[in-house]
Ligand SMILES: Nc1ncnc2c1ncn2[C@@H]1O[C@H](COP(=O)(O)OP(=O)(O)OP(=O)(O)O)[C@@H](O)[C@H]1O
């Protein structure tokens with residue numbers, strides 16, 4: 001198993017267990033998970049833990065190849081099958097003989113090709129383009145991956161149900177990073193070590209507040225996004241202490257997630273009313289009327305809370321423009337005064 005599979009959370013350990021289970025059997029595997037969660041890494045780990053590990057792992061990204069070329073790419077073609085087909089060519093299925101074919105972005109496999117893949121999985125036979133029905137036997141383990149919801153695509157009839165069930169014999173679902181935050185400090189340490197080595201640097205201190213801030217971040221791009229942030233940090237760190245680029249420093253965590261202070265609640269309410277009124281404060285349809293206060297009271301509150309109006313030139317009258325700068329509320333600013341300030345450059 002690859003030593004590069006980092007993670008110790010219960011969710012991640014469960015995935016690793018699944019890798020061993022599915023590696024021991026032959027059926028197709030469907031790996032689902034958000035972008036950057038490690039689907040390809042897991043596919044390689046399954047291959048590496050299987051009896052096929054000495055044969056090839058052949059990846060094919062279904063989204064990266066034009067639909068018209070995909071069939072020949074998968075199954076190969078005979079000489080003269082189409083203009084430019086000057087010689088018989090093996091497809092990826094045959095290239096993966098005895099090994100594993102990794103079909104990435106399987107949700108992008110065109111509908112017309114789906115029955116052909118189903119046949120390859122069911123009967124272990126493929127037909128080269130232009131071969132006029134001559135089937136070739138193949139021994140290939142298919143691992144497919146997608147960040148799309150295939151079950152929903154089946155409901156919407158953009159993905160064939162029979163192929164879905166055939167692929168989903170052994171499902172592996174990768175949890176997003178925000179659902180296994182315990183793994184973040186481990187991943188940070190791993191990536192710092194990897195990139196520091198590559199860049200021939202010695203970075204042996206990772207400030208706690210930096211790790212804390214990274215652990216709080218939602219990471220919509222998952223492990224890949226974290227990896228990129230650390231690579232940039234290592235690139236720009238000059239001493240032994242890791243520093244994040246200011247642009248990459250996640251905003252400090254809010255004071256409290258569930259309970260707002262009164263000022264925060266008031267602020268949110270006013271901002272919503274202003275938004276609804278297109279930034280207009282006074283008048284019968286303005287935010288003040290919606291909130292049941294006078295225009296001057298609302299302006300005073302806005303100044304106190306540091307709220308400026310939505311800058312819609314059609315909606316804001318010049319005379320009403322407030323001079324107060326935005327973001328007076330320190331909780332709504334990023335970086336300044338936050339826990340990362342000492343660790344950013
Ligand atoms: N658990 C992990 N340990 C170490 N590195 C990881 C882990 N998970 C992901 N990575 C790294 O994060 C990057 C993204 O992983 P990968 O390419 O496998 O994601 P993916 O799910 O296939 O993403 P996409 O859907 O965007 O193709 C890779 O460089 C991979 O090595």
Ligand SMILES: [Mg+2]
Nearest residue numbers: 039040104145
């Ligand atoms: Mg991928």
